[in-house]
Amino acid sequence: LVGDVRVRRYAKLDRQNDEEYRADATTAIDITRRTALSAAAGWSRSTAIRGSFENGLQVGGPLRQTRAKMRITARHTFNRLILTGGLSGERFRYDNVLLDDGTVIDQSFRDGSRFSQILGANYEIAPRLSLTSQATFDTHRFKESRPAFNRDAKGQSFIAGVRYELTRLLIAEFGAGIRNHD
DSSP states (O other): OEEEEEEEOOSSOGGGOEEEEEEEEEEEEESSSSEEEEEEEEEEEEEEOTTSSSOOOOSSSOEEEEEEEEEEEEEEEETTEEEEEEEEEEEEEEOOEEOTTSOEEOOGGGOEEEEEEEEEEEEESSSSEEEEEEEEEEEEEESOOOTTTOOOEEEEEEEEEEEEESSSSOEEEEEEEEEEEO
8 A cells, every 4th residue: 555645835826735645555466376466546636737738727726636547467477478468447537727716617528537458478588588568458538528529549559579687676678669549
């Protein structure tokens, strides 16, 4: 279990004061010597950074977001080959922004979810050297469903590379791939 709280206070721009909260839980279990499962869940309440792709607003109070996420991963070893598969999901919601004059800017168009499927393979060609590959399939869904404003998307990425164990604690990985996002 991991959690943290971040509190920001400004001397002059006190309308930008905010608090951020995060809690994450992770667990893993070895089902057999060759098969393992892991799971993670998390929740956060944070502020989207002003001037970023997420928050282009130059006026008003902080843009607050709430996120909940889950992930489950399975791994099985066949001698030198390790196969990995996983599913993850995330739901996010944004609060409305309040301007200095009391006007409320609706931010519900940002609300949505993301679902991912990941498949990976790792083949050991020497005691410390492995070939790796991974395929990821993403689906993004947003609350706004009107055709002219619809930002729903699908994406795929494919990566291949090498992994070298420098020490038991330090691993170097190099990969190249392609990503397609609609």
